[in-house]
Amino acid sequence: MADMKPTALPPELQRFEVEFPADYAEREARPWGVLFHCRDNPISYDSNHAVILDLGSDLDAVIQEIVAFYRERGLTPRVYSGGLPGESESLRPRLQAAGFTVEEQELRWFVLEGESRVTPVPSLEVRRVAALDEPLIALLNSDGDAPWSVGVVRRHLARPDFHLLAGYVGGMPVTMASLKYRDGIGRVDDVMTDPAHRGHRYARTLMHHLVRRHRELSSGLLYLWAENPVAIRAYLEVGFVERGPVPPTWSAWLS
Helix, strand or coil, rough: CCCCCCCCCHHHHHHHHHHHHHHCCCEEEEECEEEEECCCCCCCCCCEEEEECCCCCCHHHHHHHHHHHHHCCCCCEEEEECCCHHHHHCCHHHHHHCCCCEEECCCCEEECCCCCCCCCCCCCCCEEEECHHHHHHHHHHHCCCCCCHHHHHHHHHHCCCCCEEEECCCCEEEEEEEEEEEEEEEEEEEEEEEECCCCCCCHHHHHHHHHHHHHCCCCCCCEECCCHHHHHHHHHHEEEEEECCHHHHHHHHEE
C-alpha cells in the first residue's frame, strides 16, 4: 500500500474532519475557511486552529488574518490541513515563509467492514458514561497529564451524538473509547487503556462492544485514524480494514 498514490478523502469525510472541533470549540466562518478557538482550553491544538478551504484566496493576507486573530486572543496561531488537492504546493510554502513550523502526521485510515473476531473478556463491564469523574480523569491522564484532552472530552459529553464508553474492572475504569456522529458517519477516538491494565485484552473487548453499539445506532460508515502497531492489531481483530493511502495530514504553528 505504501507504493500506491495517495487519494483524497471522500467529500463527506473531509467535511467531517474539518468540522470535527465544532462541538467543543467556538467556530467562526470566513470566506476562505474557518477559525476554531476555545479560551478555556488554550493548550488544545484541536480546539484552536484555522483551516483554509479556498486556495484561490489571497493566501498571504489570509495568513496575516489568522495570526492577528489568535494573537489578539492570547493563543498560538495554528493552521491545520484541509485535505485539498494542491494544498501542500500552494499553502505550505507561504506558511513557512511567514515563520510557521510545519509538522506532518503519517496517520493510517481504517474503516469498519468486517466482523469482530474478539472473544470478550467477561470481567470487563462496559458502560456509556455521561460525565467525567475523578477515576475517568485519571484514566485520561494515565500516560501523562493531558488537561487539553480532559477539556475536549468534557465539552464533547454535552453532545447527544457523542458516546463515551468505558470498561470497568472492580468498579474502576481501565479502558475507554469514544464514538462521534455527524450526518450518519461515525468516528472512533479517545482510545486508551491504563498502562497497569494493558495486556489483558480489555481494549479489544471495549472495541468489540463499541462496534456492536455502532451497528445498533447507525448503518453509516465508521472509521478511525491510527499509527500505533499494537492498537492497529486490535482494530483489525474487531473488523476494521485499512483504506487508503490518503495524503498526510499536517499542522503548522507560529511560536
